[in-house]
Amino acid sequence: MTPLLGAIADDFTGATDLAGLLARSGARVSLRIGVPEGPSADAAPFEVIALKIRTAPVDKAVAEARAALGWLQAAGARQAFWKYCSTFDSTPRGNIGPVAEALMQMLGTGQTIYCPAFPENGRSVYMGNLFVGQQPLAESPMKDHPLTPMRDSNLMRLLAPQVAGRVGLADRPTVARGSAALAGALAKMADEGVAHVIADAVEDADLEVIAEACRNFALLTGGSALALPLARQLGAARAADRPAPPRLSNAAVVLSGSCSAMTRAQVAAYRKLGRPALSLDPVTLDREGPESAAKWLAGQDLAAAPLIYATAEPEAVAAAQKALGRDRAGAVVEAALASLAQTARDLGARRFVVAGGETSGAVTGALGVARLDIGAEIAPGVPWCFGTSAGETVALALKSGNFGGEAFFSEALAALEAP
Ligand code: ADP
Numbered sequence: 220m221t222p223l224l225g226a227i228a229d230d231f232t233g234a235t236d237l238a239g240l241l242a243r244s245g246a247r248v249s250l251r252i253g254v255p256e257g258p259s260a261d262a263a264p265f266e267v268i269a270l271k272i273r274t275a276p277v278d279k280a281v282a283e284a285r286a287a288l289g290w291l292q293a294a295g296a297r298q299a300f301w302k303y304c305s306t307f308d309s310t311p312r313g314n315i316g317p318v319a320e321a322l323m324q325m326l327g328t329g330q331t332i333y334c335p336a337f338p339e340n341g342r343s344v345y346m347g348n349l350f351v352g353q354q355p356l357a358e359s360p361m362k363d364h365p366l367t368p369m370r371d372s373n374l375m376r377l378l379a380p381q382v383a384g385r386v387g388l389a390d391r392p393t394v395a396r397g398s399a400a401l402a403g404a405l406a407k408m409a410d411e412g413v414a415h416v417i418a419d420a421v422e423d424a425d426l427e428v429i430a431e432a433c434r435n436f437a438l439l440t441g442g443s444a445l446a447l448p449l450a451r452q453l454g455a456a457r458a459a460d461r462p463a464p465p466r467l468s469n470a471a472v473v474l475s476g477s478c479s480a481m482t483r484a485q486v487a488a489y490r491k492l493g494r495p496a497l498s499l500d501p502v503t504l505d506r507e508g509p510e511s512a513a514k515w516l517a518g519q520d521l522a523a524a525p526l527i528y529a530t531a532e533p534e535a536v537a538a539a540q541k542a543l544g545r546d547r548a549g550a551v552v553e554a555a556l557a558s559l560a561q562t563a564r565d566l567g568a569r570r571f572v573v574a575g576g577e578t579s580g581a582v583t584g585a586l587g588v589a590r591l592d593i594g595a596e597i598a599p600g601v602p603w604c605f606g607t608s609a610g611e612t613v614a615l616a617l618k619s620g621n622f623g624g625e626a627f628f629s630e631a632l633a634a635l636e637a638p
Pocket residue numbers: 364365366476477478479482501529530531535536537539540548549550551552553574575576577578579618619620621
């Protein structure tokens with residue numbers, strides 16, 4: 220069938236988050252890792268293409284997003300969605316705006332909306348300012364993110380330098396008046412030449428209004444939460460389409476490269492359970508590579524789901540970055556966890572719990588997984604995904620930094636035990 224919605228996500232956990240929420244509609248969701256080669260013979264109602272461009276140079280990000288949209292257009296996608304993080308993660312030379320503008324140009328549309336709000340996960344936007352729980356973005360733990368420290372909470376100020384077109388705001392009072400009022404306000408802004416509209420949303424009802432008002436938009440952009448009402452309104456529910464989850468060995472590994480506050484709590488909670496755990500130090504890794512960690516892993520009982528983590532407190536991250544440089548510290552850790560994922564698979568692991576957006580991209584790439592079917596949701600925005608690695612069916616739970624509760628790692632493993 221031709222996809223009702225074709226989505227492009229800027230990282231892997233963003234893509235799985237979006238795919239998981241689209242799957243709540245009951246429809247089949249297909250997640251492709253990178254732009255697929257060749258045309259699609261088996262397109263699902265919801266197609267999501269996962270890219271790894273959140274921190275890529277603008278030119279590369281734009282080129283990859285254009286290629287992804289080209290594939291989705293060829294598959295016949297009726298509406299496009301550009302998915303980024305609900306905390307608007309971007310570098311100062313950010314990619315969110317340039318990619319949106321490139322996609323708008325390809326689609327021949329003069330206006331799109333930016334709606335990162337995810338009320339269920341405590342992300343809300345009010346008067347153009349993004350909040351994480353009760354804190355403004357720039358006062359939240361996101362201010363210390365290793366790759367994309369967010370030091371401004373105002374989305375208009377963040378977006379304006381990234382785009383050529385005019386930036387405007389559909390504020391909460393307008394959204395609260397309903398979809399007709401919002402559609403009217405958007406049309407008025409379009410007449411005034413406002414191409415990029417930040418849409419306020421503080422609760423799920425606001426997302427319903429925004430999805431309805433933007434029903435005929437060729438391109439929507441935002442976090443994954445907007446996908447819920449969008450999927451419902453597109454009426455794609457076909458539970459029977461969904462493949463049954465495969466039966467897999469319980470050999471598992473947990474790999475964590477996220478340093479977010481929630482992941483730090485998750486690592487601590489998992490260690491408290493007495494699970495085997497190994498901490499990686501970027502400076503040692505840079506010198507010696509992941510061999511000793513691989514050796515440690517080979518000595519573990521994979522049925523106990525050992526944890527390997529580079530997750531560290533902000534001071535330790537800063538120290539590693541000082542020693543190696545920010546990019547090198549990140550790359551060394553990502554390469555090590557990717558290589559350890561291969562080691563784990565070769566040792567028989569079939570279940571992988573991965574923490575960190577960039578980390579998940581690196582791990583999935585190393586496992587050579589090209590396409591994932593979306594299964595049951597573990598926590599809001601984190602589903603189990605099933606794919607093929609070196610001829611073996613594997614299950615992957617790919618979690619971006621702030622997602623999940625403290626018990627996420629053990630909950631994820633338990634969720635796969637359930638029938
Ligand atoms: P999140 O989803 O929390 O943003 P990511 O995996 O996307 O997590 O990003 C975390 C980045 O931090 C990765 O590039 C990772 O390699 C890097 N990193 C992880 N641990 C450390 C550490 N101890 N020191 C420096 N950088 C680290």
